Amino acid sequence: xxxxxxxxxxxxxxxxxxxxxxxxxxxxxxxxxxxxxxxxxxxxxxxxxxxxxxxxxxxxxxxxxxxxxxxxxxxxxxxxxxxxxxxxxxxxxxxxxxxxxxxxxxxxxxxxxxxxxxxxxxxxxxxxxxxxxxxxxxxxxxxxxxxxxxxxxxxxxxxxxxxxxxxxxxxxxxxxxxxxxxxxx
Numbered sequence: 001x002x003x004x005x006x007x008x009x010x011x012x013x014x015x016x017x018x019x020x021x022x023x024x025x026x027x028x029x030x031x032x033x034x035x036x037x038x039x040x041x042x043x044x045x046x047x048x049x050x051x052x053x054x055x056x057x058x059x060x061x062x063x064x065x066x067x068x069x070x071x072x073x074x075x076x077x078x079x080x081x082x083x084x085x086x087x088x089x090x091x092x093x094x095x096x097x098x099x100x101x102x103x104x105x106x107x108x109x110x111x112x113x114x115x116x117x118x119x120x121x122x123x124x125x126x127x128x129x130x131x132x133x134x135x136x137x138x139x140x141x142x143x144x145x146x147x148x149x150x151x152x153x154x155x156x157x158x159x160x161x162x163x164x165x166x167x168x169x170x171x172x173x174x175x176x177x178x179x180x181x182x183x184x185x
Contacts, residue, residue, distance in 0.1 A: 093117045097169045099179040108183050113153040121145030124152045127163040127172040137167045159185035
């Protein structure tokens with residue numbers, strides 16, 4: 001494959017983005033406690049014209065919304081809000097190759113909204129896969145990632161520490177573009 005072919009350029013660009021993300025300093029990630037994520041449900045609801053699909057995850061409820069790209073088949077998913085006390089909302093900006101802020105502390109039942117503010121493709125993926133904004137997103141499949149203006153939200157119903165990363169610019173071990181949500185009981 002030639003470095004000047006469209007696929008070659010795309011792979012080269014993805015590799016350069018990953019390398020630059022890995023060079024950024026980051027805090028030592030907190031370790032997620034699997035025992036804290038034994039309940040919860042995320043409901044994925046494609047737009048009305050596409051039917052419906054349910055997906056069960058642990059730890060909370062999530063939803064993502066975005067314009068996507070015309071004809072890309074991207075799903076719009078919505079989750080039901082958690083019970084009492086789920087009124088708080090915290091926003092994390094998804095900017096270039098960083099989550100801002102990268103570490104937040106919230107109360108149990110609070111919702112975190114990740115808002116894509118840059119032009120690069122991203123995902124918001126729990127290191128233990130308990131939530132994932134775009135499971136098919138990858139450095140070689142950027143059409144399945146978020147686009148500028150998209151949002152993903154997740155309501156954290158269980159206390160604990162939740163590490164997350166971007167599938168394009170980070171790794172599940174906390175290398176590169178990653179963050180942590182600490183949920184206080």
